[in-house]
Amino acid sequence: MTDTLPPVTFASTLDRITASREANARMRRPHRRGIDRPPGPPRADIWRGIARREVPSLAFVEQFAAYQPMAYVRMPRGDLYVVNDPDVIWEVFVGDSGVIKGFGLQQARAVVGDGILTSEGDKHRRHRAMVQPAFTGRRIAGYGDDMLSAIEATDARWQQLADAGPGRMELVDEMTTLTLDIVGRTLFGTDLAAVSAEVAPALARALGVFNRTMNPQWELQSRYPSRSRRTLTESVDVLDGVVGAMIQQKRAELARGDAPHDMMSVLIEATDPQTGAGLTDNELRDEVMTLMLAGHETTSMLLSWTWLLLFRNPEWKRWVAQEWDAAPELDVAAVSHLPRTRAVLAEAMRLYPPAWVIDRLTTVDIEAGGYVIPEGEAILASQWNMHRDARFWPQVRSFRPDRWIASDGGYTEKIVPRGVYFPFGFAARKCIGDRFALTEAALALAHLGRRWHVIPVASRDVVPEPTVTLRPSTSLPSLLRRR
Numbered sequence: 001m002t003d004t005l006p007p008v009t010f011a012s013t014l015d016r017i018t019a020s021r022e023a024n025a026r027m028r029r030p031h032r033r034g035i036d037r038p039p040g041p042p043r044a045d046i047w048r049g050i051a052r053r054e055v056p057s058l059a060f061v062e063q064f065a066a067y068q069p070m071a072y073v074r075m076p077r078g079d080l081y082v083v084n085d086p087d088v089i090w091e092v093f094v095g096d097s098g099v100i101k102g103f104g105l106q107q108a109r110a111v112v113g114d115g116i117l118t119s120e121g122d123k124h125r126r127h128r129a130m131v132q133p134a135f136t137g138r139r140i141a142g143y144g145d146d147m148l149s150a151i152e153a154t155d156a157r158w159q160q161l162a163d164a165g166p167g168r169m170e171l172v173d174e175m176t177t178l179t180l181d182i183v184g185r186t187l188f189g190t191d192l193a194a195v196s197a198e199v200a201p202a203l204a205r206a207l208g209v210f211n212r213t214m215n216p217q218w219e220l221q222s223r224y225p226s227r228s229r230r231t232l233t234e235s236v237d238v239l240d241g242v243v244g245a246m247i248q249q250k251r252a253e254l255a256r257g258d259a260p261h262d263m264m265s266v267l268i269e270a271t272d273p274q275t276g277a278g279l280t281d282n283e284l285r286d287e288v289m290t291l292m293l294a295g296h297e298t299t300s301m302l303l304s305w306t307w308l309l310l311f312r313n314p315e316w317k318r319w320v321a322q323e324w325d326a327a328p329e330l331d332v333a334a335v336s337h338l339p340r341t342r343a344v345l346a347e348a349m350r351l352y353p354p355a356w357v358i359d360r361l362t363t364v365d366i367e368a369g370g371y372v373i374p375e376g377e378a379i380l381a382s383q384w385n386m387h388r389d390a391r392f393w394p395q396v397r398s399f400r401p402d403r404w405i406a407s408d409g410g411y412t413e414k415i416v417p418r419g420v421y422f423p424f425g426f427a428a429r430k431c432i433g434d435r436f437a438l439t440e441a442a443l444a445l446a447h448l449g450r451r452w453h454v455i456p457v458a459s460r461d462v463v464p465e466p467t468v469t470l471r472p473s474t475s476l477p478s479l480l481r482r483r
């Protein structure tokens with residue numbers, strides 16, 4: 001059947017790299033003089049940090065935190081505003097007018113193209129409406145069996161490890177395998193590892209370079225056939241091959257009248273609300289690649305940090321385990337009745353937000369917090385800073401999941417003013433996969449936590465490292481013990 005369908009064609013990776021570099025260059029503006037700027041940390045300190053390659057780092061964003069309502073610094077590649085006031089964060093990021101995604105995400109176009117993470121304006125609105133049906137409550141409930149199968153596969157692997165010896169594993173790798181498995185099954189309706197043994201390593205390589213595309217050096221590396229550019233092109237080509245084959249296969253299944261319940265089928269069948277047209281091959285590729293990349297590393301980091309925090313805080317581990325032990329069923333429907341699990345995940349994202357900064361570029365002069373921010377300048381808000389701001393959080397450094405529990409025992413987010421806690425971003429650009437992520441994370445934690453003690457060794461040496469996501473500095477080597 002696939003033979004009778006027209007071949008799937010995509011833009012080349014090199015074209016995407018060039019387009020993303022050119023898009024960034026177009027947005028750059030010379031520094032504008034004669035404008036009232038907010039104060040900020042000394043420029044010499046910042047530039048020294050950049051020269052020593054200490055940027056991006058948590059120390060870098062932390063030095064802006066004390067400036068209200070925002071800090072300003074002139075950077076080598078343009079001007080930067082870091083907003084620290086919740087109302088101004090709300091104003092800039094929820095209003096979302098006169099701003100587009102920042103330099104980092106523009107560079108990420110090299111991998112994800114112009115999918116809904118990076119697209120803007122009318123295209124973003126139309127495509128978001130086309131992707132949204134894959135994330136309704138009913139759809140997510142439908143992914144439940146796939147999520148549980150992937151969790152069962154992890155449990156079986158852990159059982160083998162425990163049977164064969166001391167039960168040693170690398171927790172971060174385990175969580176990445178699990179979330180990639182879930183994305184593969186729910187996006188494509190199949191076990192990705194079975195489709196191609198090359199997918200996981202290609203994704204890991206692409207993510208490695210993807211992380212580096214955020215660094216200033218990438219701009220130069222992407223111009224020439226550097227090692228980074230070759231690695232990126234080769235790994236994205238592998239992924240494009242797999243996505244192309246999947247599109248072909250799904251189209252054939254749909255033409256046969258099969259009704260698979262995966263996200264890709266929703267995307268293939270989606271029609272533009274204005275024109276009635278479906279997504280082109282290239283658009284489909286960009287949306288699929290976006291979901292594959294945005295949809296697994298973030299949740300893997302959430303789970304990795306959560307296990308570490310539960311290990312470091314055994315009293316809260318016992319507290320949440322009572323909920324798992326008492327639940328008659330642990331399926332998707334049960335997730336909304338697990339307030340303690342939800343609170344543990346919220347608190348883990350407060351202390352270790354997988355997305356630790358969110359940034360934008362102004363496309364016109366905008367007014368915010370009493371200042372004019374000129375066109376072409378960068379605005380950043382940091383989950384890392386705001387989620388750890390002692391003005392808003394009692395016992396700010398402590399892991400206290402009970403802060404998210406209301407007096408009636410339910411989960412609540414009404415504990416801080418708006419603009420203080422934003423693990424999933426804001427409004428029209430809020431994460432489309434938030435409910436999906438929280439469902440898979442709750443199921444994974446409850447199922448695996450009910451059966452296993454996860455004991456990270458040398459846990460005190462772990463520090464957060466900011467890449468595209470906030471990662472633990474080690475792969476969290478751990479021991480497994482049956483509960």
Ligand code: HEM
Nearest residue numbers: 116117294295298299302354355424425429431432433437
């Ligand atoms: C704990 C897990 C996750 C976290 C912390 C997270 C965080 C975020 C954040 C902060 C944004 C907004 C970025 C910005 O405004 O610049 C975002 C957007 C996005 N996320 Fe997630 N995410 C997670 C899981 C997922 C999953 C599971 C998927 C898909 C299966 C996904 C897909 C997306 C997409 C497509 C966007 C772009 C939405 C748009 O602009 O319309 N994410 N995510």
